[in-house]
Amino acid sequence: MGKTETVMLSIKDLCVSIGEKEILRGINLEIKPGEIHAIMGPNGSGKSTLASVLAGRETFTVTGGSATFMGKDLFAMTPEERARLGLFLGFQYPVEIPGLTIVNFMKAAINEQRKFNNLPGLSSGEFLKMMREKMAVVEMDPSFVGRGVNVGFSGGEKKRNEIFQMAMLEPTLAILDETDSGLDVDALRVVAHGVNKLKTKDNAFVVITHYQRLLDYIVPDIVHVLYKGQIIKSAGKELALEVETKGYDHLINEK
Amino acid sequence: MKEYTYLPEVRRVFRCTVPDENIRQVFLVDGILQEEDNEKDGITLKRGAEEKGLYMRVQGDHFGETIQIISVRSEDLSCPLEFTNEWELEPGAGIQIIVCDHTLNDHLYQTSRFSKITLGENARLDILFMQNEHIHSRYRLDMIANLDKGSQLDCHVLSLYGGIINNKIHAVMNHPGAVCRMDGLYLADGEQHIQYDIAVVHNAPDCFSRQLFKGILDNHSRGSFNGAIKVAPGAQKTEAYQANHNLLLTNEAKVTTKPQLEIYADDVKCSHGASIGRLDEMGLFYLRSRGIPLAQAKMLQQMAFVEDVLAGIRTLAIRERLEKMVESRLRGEFKKCSNCTMHCC
Numbered sequence: 174m175g176k177t178e179t180v181m182l183s184i185k186d187l188c189v190s191i192g193e194k195e196i197l198r199g200i201n202l203e204i205k206p207g208e209i210h211a212i213m214g215p216n217g218s219g220k221s222t223l224a225s226v227l228a229g230r231e232t233f234t235v236t237g238g239s240a241t242f243m244g245k246d247l248f249a250m251t252p253e254e255r256a257r258l259g260l261f262l263g264f265q266y267p268v269e270i271p272g273l274t275i276v277n278f279m280k281a282a283i284n285e286q287r288k289f290n291n292l293p294g295l296s297s298g299e300f301l302k303m304m305r306e307k308m309a310v311v312e313m314d315p316s317f318v319g320r321g322v323n324v325g326f327s328g329g330e331k332k333r334n335e336i337f338q339m340a341m342l343e344p345t346l347a348i349l350d351e352t353d354s355g356l357d358v359d360a361l362r363v364v365a366h367g368v369n370k371l372k373t374k375d376n377a378f379v380v381i382t383h384y385q386r387l388l389d390y391i392v393p394d395i396v397h398v399l400y401k402g403q404i405i406k407s408a409g410k411e412l413a414l415e416v417e418t419k420g421y422d423h424l425i426n427e428k
Numbered sequence: 429m430k431e432y433t434y435l436p437e438v439r440r441v442f443r444c445t446v447p448d449e450n451i452r453q454v455f456l457v458d459g460i461l462q463e464e465d466n467e468k469d470g471i472t473l474k475r476g477a478e479e480k481g482l483y484m485r486v487q488g489d490h491f492g493e494t495i496q497i498i499s500v501r502s503e504d505l506s507c508p509l510e511f512t513n514e515w516e517l518e519p520g521a522g523i524q525i526i527v528c529d530h531t532l533n534d535h536l537y538q539t540s541r542f543s544k545i546t547l548g549e550n551a552r553l554d555i556l557f558m559q560n561e562h563i564h565s566r567y568r569l570d571m572i573a574n575l576d577k578g579s580q581l582d583c584h585v586l587s588l589y590g591g592i593i594n595n596k597i598h599a600v601m602n603h604p605g606a607v608c609r610m611d612g613l614y615l616a617d618g619e620q621h622i623q624y625d626i627a628v629v630h631n632a633p634d635c636f637s638r639q640l641f642k643g644i645l646d647n648h649s650r651g652s653f654n655g656a657i658k659v660a661p662g663a664q665k666t667e668a669y670q671a672n673h674n675l676l677l678t679n680e681a682k683v684t685t686k687p688q689l690e691i692y693a694d695d696v697k698c699s700h701g702a703s704i705g706r707l708d709e710m711g712l713f714y715l716r717s718r719g720i721p722l723a724q725a726k727m728l729q730q731m732a733f734v735e736d737v738l739a740g741i742r743t744l745a746i747r748e749r750l751e752k753m754v755e756s757r758l759r760g761e762f763k764k765c766s767n768c769t770m771h772c773c
Contacts, residue, residue, distance in 0.1 A: 228713075228717050229713075229716070229717070230713055231713070251716065251721075251722070252713060252716035252717050253716045253717075253719050253720060253721050253722065253725075255717075256716070256717055256718055256719035257719045261717075261718075262717050264714065264717075267714070268708075268710050268711050268713075268714040270708075270711050270714070270715075270728075270729070270732055271732060271735075272731070272732030272733060272734075272735030272736060273728055273729070273731070273732035273735070277728070278715070278718070278728070281715075281720050281724060281728060282715075282718040282719050282720055285719045285720055285721065285724070286719050289719070321732075338718060342718065342719070
């Protein structure tokens with residue numbers, strides 16, 4: 174008998190509502206280490222909801238189905254427990270926190286992570302060195318460390334900051350929610366470069382996007398099309414091109 | 429860091445530290461100055477009226493020193509106490525004063541401290557009031573400052589702990605070119621009650637004033653902020669700004685805020701802003717999604733909220749010390765110490 178491949182994230186028949194409104198209606202998805210998944214779909218199809226629910230946002234209610242992450246029941250964990258287990262959400266709209274510097278924010282996050290992994294805390298010198306290295310990955314100006322989290326950042330700077338945080342935390346599974354929206358070509362390349370540099374055979378990425386453009390830089394193994402809360406088609410990277418040229422209508426009609 | 433200075437007259441060991449080597453410490457026990465009247469390094473220090481409180485005069489050529497005034501209520505006197513501290517800065521003088529108010533046990537103390545500040549031409553005073561008493565104390569600060577031409581007053585008030593805290597702060601600018609900055613931070617929990625009444629009076633043209641007051645209220649605590657700016661006829665080119673922001677951590681905590689602007693001149697820049705809000709849910713989720721536990725995320729958000737008030741304290745060592753105290757206060761560590769009242773500060 175062949176060796177069973179480890180599944181990092183397994184989602185079964187996931188149904189999610191906000192208030193009375195049903196948003197996800199039976200999602201099935203399996204993600205294995207080393208994979209890059211792309212999720213596409215028209216506006217309002219539930220892409221961002223899926224990302225938020227997996228990260229643990231409490232405004233949504235899971236009404237059915239299950240999700241297992243690293244062998245654990247994902248929905249039984251708090252957002253911080255999920256993060257410490259290696260889940261990362263790159264926000265579509267990163268939150269501004271005036272008065273909290275990026276350095277203090279990351280110090281708190283890294284300390285928690287190291288505590289969880291039974292590692293000693295980093296010295297200030299070690300920490301700053303790590304910050305500098307990871308900022309270089311996303312070509313972020315070092316002067317940003319002392320600035321308030323996302324305060325006064327341009328759209329591109331906010332997204333770079335998300336990838337920078339991802340580089341700091343080195344997650345096992347990163348979900349990037351429309352990280353490409355609002356980016357110019359140069360910023361897009363920087364973000365994609367960051368992702369490619371962090372990719373290993375042991376981690377995985379879920380890239381949520383509207384445009385095929387990002388997928389030229391981050392080449393997915395599997396592309397899923399989400400429509401009205403269900404995955405209506407999964408295929409190789411050529412599906413993204415098909416969507417780009419023909420739109421979603423023919424997939425919806427096919428269904 | 430400087431070694432702890434012990435106050436020998438007080439039987440229980442009392443510690444009050446400031447992390448700066450060169451700070452001169454002056455003690456007041458139950459309003460009585462603990463040193464002989466003296467005059468050194470351009471500073472005259474003596475007892476105030478009726479032997480109570482202190483009078484300090486700073487010579488014009490004196491600039492840059494820091495003096496910490498540690499004012500405690502002891503077990504020897506439990507009746508209501510009133511005294512006046514007076515500061516007079518000669519033209520061109522500059523000094524930094526830190527006033528630390530404490531109680532040495534949990535008696536039902538009631539203390540009124542009047543503070544009279546007179547700034548000569550181009551004088552500069554940085555004054556910081558640290559109000560750190562205990563849950564049964566009643567504290568009242570009544571401050572009035574007169575600013576002469578070109579003088580500058582930077583006043584910080586930190587209400588860390590106390591049963592009922594009443595702060596009445598009044599600044600009058602009768603001559604052009606004066607600058608008055610007032611910052612305040614009030615942290616209340618349990619059944620605490622904190623009130624601020626601020627009045628900044630612009631009687632002369634070309635003066636600048638700014639007020640920034642922030643409060644975090646937990647449990648059933650109450651807060652109230654009344655802030656007035658008065659601009660007299662003829663006080664043209666006045667710039668006067670006021671902001672009061674409040675964070676309520678529970679549904680039971682309450683705060684009222686009342687900005688009042690009275691402006692009788694027509695060529696001025698004045699503004700006021702007041703807000704009452706709660707912790708930002710989306711911000712908390714953002715922090716948690718990076719592995720930061722909920723309690724810590726809430727703490728980071730509260731520290732971020734007060735950051736701009738503390739940033740106004742120019743001496744780095746003092747600012748860092750206060751940041752630590754505010755953080756431990758917000759973690760509820762002062763409450764645990766309420767039987768001890770030393771607050772280990």
